[in-house]
Amino acid sequence: MANSFENYQRRKLISSYFSVVLSIALVLFLLGILGLLVLNTKKMADRSKEQITISVFLKENTKEIEIEQLQKTLAMSEYTKSSTYVSKEEAAEQHSEDIGEDFVDYLGYNPLKNSIDVKLNADFVTAEKVQEIADTLSEKSFVDEVSYDKVLVSMVAKSVEQIGFWILVASAIFTFIAVLLINSSIRLSIYSKRFIIKTMQMVGATKTFIRRPFIWQNIKLGMIGAAIALLAIGGVVYYVNTNFQDLGLFDEPFILVILFVSVFLLGILISFISTYFATQRFLNLRTDELYY
Numbered sequence: 583m584a585n586s587f588e589n590y591q592r593r594k595l596i597s598s599y600f601s602v603v604l605s606i607a608l609v610l611f612l613l614g615i616l617g618l619l620v621l622n623t624k625k626m627a628d629r630s631k632e633q634i635t636i637s638v639f640l641k642e643n644t645k646e647i648e649i650e651q652l653q654k655t656l657a658m659s660e661y662t663k664s665s666t667y668v669s670k671e672e673a674a675e676q677h678s679e680d681i682g683e684d685f686v687d688y689l690g691y692n693p694l695k696n697s698i699d700v701k702l703n704a705d706f707v708t709a710e711k712v713q714e715i716a717d718t719l720s721e722k723s724f725v726d727e728v729s730y731d732k733v734l735v736s737m738v739a740k741s742v743e744q745i746g747f748w749i750l751v752a753s754a755i756f757t758f759i760a761v762l763l764i765n766s767s768i769r770l771s772i773y774s775k776r777f778i779i780k781t782m783q784m785v786g787a788t789k790t791f792i793r794r795p796f797i798w799q800n801i802k803l804g805m806i807g808a809a810i811a812l813l814a815i816g817g818v819v820y821y822v823n824t825n826f827q828d829l830g831l832f833d834e835p836f837i838l839v840i841l842f843v844s845v846f847l848l849g850i851l852i853s854f855i856s857t858y859f860a861t862q863r864f865l866n867l868r869t870d871e872l873y874y
Contacts, residue, residue: 602800605767606807606849607814609760614815614845620753621837627742628704632663634738636700636716636730644696644724652698652722661706661715666699673697695726709736765856768800772860783865793861797854804853808846815845 640649649667656665673695702712712735716728772779775796782792823832832838 602767602771602803603807603810606764606804606853607810609763610808610811610845610849611814613757613760613848614811614841615818616753616756617841617844618815618819620749621841623746623749625834627746630738630742631704631707632701634702634707634712634730634735636702636712636719636728638698638700638719638725639695639727639729640697641724641726642695648724649696649698652724656698656700661702661711663701663703665701668697668699670696707735708739761852761856764852765860768853768856769860769863771800772796772857779861779865789862789865792865793858796861797857800853800857801850804849805846808849811849812842812845815842 638652653665653667656662702715706712706715709732712730713732716730719725720728779792783789819838
């Protein structure tokens with residue numbers, strides 16, 4: 583009979599520990615994925631911005647030396663990500679491929695102009711800065727026209743701001759929910775031991791002495807849950823990087839290190855805080871209140 587009761591208690595204890603570890607692991611996994619998204623939001627936004635192109639069309643009588651000077655000026659400018667000279671012959675060939683027929687033969691001449699395609703650094707892709715750059719380039723005497731998609735520039739800048747804002751809001755809300763879920767799991771675990779806590783207190787044990795083993799036990803569970811979450815996050819990162827290499831998740835390993843360390847420390851911190859306040863609550867209860 584005694585063995586059956588001990589086995590029952592042991593299974594109940596293991597089930598309680600498993601529940602806490604699983605709760606911590608799931609919550610930290612979701613927090614880690616969200617953190618990965620937050621840390622890479624700027625990188626993804628910058629990549630989108632750097633796809634925007636300013637086309638600088640040159641006049642027919644533009645000298646080669648003037649083209650070279652403009653290319654050197656662009657190369658030294660802080661707003662330039664890259665610049666590419668496109669001759670009107672190359673432009674005609676590309677346009678013919680796009681429309682599926684040779685329009686030069688049809689027209690009898692090439693109406694396109696030599697140009698330089700400029701891709702900007704992400705920090706300069708705003709409606710005001712792009713317009714300022716276009717106005718500066720237009721002032722050159724051999725530049726015929728500066729063209730870019732104004733609607734696209736405004737749309738990208740606005741979308742990036744909105745996405746960044748809502749990701750931060752979602753992160754704050756989800757972090758709060760995560761803390762509540764982990765806290766609830768730990769409180770339920772300690773609730774089953776409330777009579778043991780009160781008994782130890784009645785025989786003279788100090789609050790610190792009673793609280794210490796509970797804190798240490800749940801910190802260990804938090805570490806195990808965090809380790810499981812990190813393994814799952816690592817698997818997701820590896821899968822995403824293998825199948826979507828353009829995201830460049832491994833380009834900045836320091837970001838991943840920060841994320842992994844943060845998730846691990848968060849598991850320990852939440853476990854410590856939740857256990858501290860949960861044990862404090864039962865330590866402050868009167869004996870008759872333990873039955874409610």
